Amino acid sequence: MSIWNTMFHLCLLLLSSPLATANLEGDALYAVRRAVKDPDNVLQSWDPTLVDPCTWFHVTCDGDGRVTRLDLGNAKLSGRLVPELGKLHRLQYLELYMNNLEGPIPEELGALNSLVSLDLYHNNLTGTIPPSLSTLSNLRFLRLNGNRLTGRIPRELTKLGSLKIFDVSNNDLCGTIPTSGSFSKFTEESFKNNPKLEGPELMGFVRYDVGGCK
Template sequence: MTRSHLPLLCLLLSFLNFATSQDDAMIMQALRSSLTLTSDVNWSNPDPCKWETVQCDGSNRVTRIQLKQKWIQGTLPPDLGKLSELIVLDLFSNKISGPIPDLSGLTHLQTLNLQDNFFDSTPKNLFSGMNSLQEVYLDNNPFPLGRFRRHSETLPSLASLKLSLNNLHGGLPLSLAGSSLQKLYLNWQKLNGSISLLQNMTSLVEFDIRGNFFSGPIPDLSGLQNLSLFNVKDKQLTGLVPPSLTVLQNLTVVNLTNNYFQGPMPLFKNSVAVDAIASASSFCQEAPAMNWKGNDSCVSWLGITCYKSDITGISLWSQGLTGSISQSFANLTSLELIDLSSNSLTGSIPTELTTLPKLRLLDVSNNNINGDVPKFSGSVIVVTTGNANIGTKNK
């Protein structure tokens, strides 16, 4: 390129910058028109770069829109995703409604906060093209029921993902395994399935999935050395609480309430705030059953009988058992016999046991059972003798 061409090149670049900044200005004018601004937001200047809560770079390209807690109503214009230099879009806690437009052109966007609004739909691939995203907050919007996997494209820079109080369903997407996520909040959704991939999310610091339908055990968490908050309240999780959780050095908050955990009550350091009160009755004796080892309960577990791979009998009489009778027995639909007699069990007989289709004998005699006896079918023999408080409520 000769020197004579340089002025022309500079002129073309200048014209390009002017054209793109003018495009940004038109999009911002459309945004102003689509919103009902409140009196404390002054967007009257013809130059959007001089508007309150808006920032631009040296080429008058819009880089930040921050309209937090302004009680603004209205919708977002469809061309908002053409603000290609936008780094922060923060509309937290307003009354903006309608669809979230296609934002795939926001390749430099690092923070997307649309939390606490009235958005009712998202584009098909919400995060497509947003390879710079670090923080996403979409909590508390009336989205229609949608699958989590649909909005879980790989985002290499994403550190914080908060999608609480929406209508997501399905399981955790495999793309989260090995991700760099540090904060994952999915509480109060309709999500289900296993949380086993959690063991591969080694960058996690905060994990909150309370109020969903996840099931199965908590996986080995020994690789999550930075984990400080672990909240799995109100789930259908089962099995033992892994020792790898209780020994994490940076752990400060744990909530295990209202699950179906078994085995001993986990012991955490005094520095850890633990809420497991409502689920305490799911835990049994202070030490794990020494004769329940291995992963196959049909092979060598004391008191367990099976036909092929189905558990048909549980006979644990006179084993010094404490705690209460778990309603999780109702999930073993091949059970024909449950004998828990001559132990020190408390609480009531779970009504869920009446749903066992093949049950023929339930023996809870000589314990400390109280409460009413649920109504079983006529083919089930229920033995409750030796329980002084049967038929009365525990005071």
């Protein structure tokens, strides 16, 4: 085997090692830190010179050293969500509720196949709900209430058979409410205070022509 083949296989081995994975996940988390303002310094321990992000506060890892949970609810963070979050492939709980985050929900969150809970409620998020979230087959809790989200509720989300709690109340969504799949069991509380939203569960609310809903 030539020296080049040897070096190539060594590089592949290094890239597949737990240390390399920790570096990739650490880079993703540090991208979060760079994208937000943190007046209370809750992310102070998120130091890129420390290889293992499992030592950082508000981060939980499994036995393999992979990030499974981010607990940053009510942390006074402002700024934007970053697409790099989609690289945390074993993440089960993404808790970013009650902050001042703005901008869109990254479609890359649809790559978080292990995600059980996505809590982004009570922020200032805008844009539409990404249809890519429909790939999160393990998702049980999806709470996006109390933001400024617009557009339709993606019909693709009805494929989420494990979904137990869905809340998009207090946004600016439009169109009609899906009623198939897991959505058949959600009450009007999940959708209230979206004046442009209509559907069987909201018959008593003001109805709008949804032809122009995007």
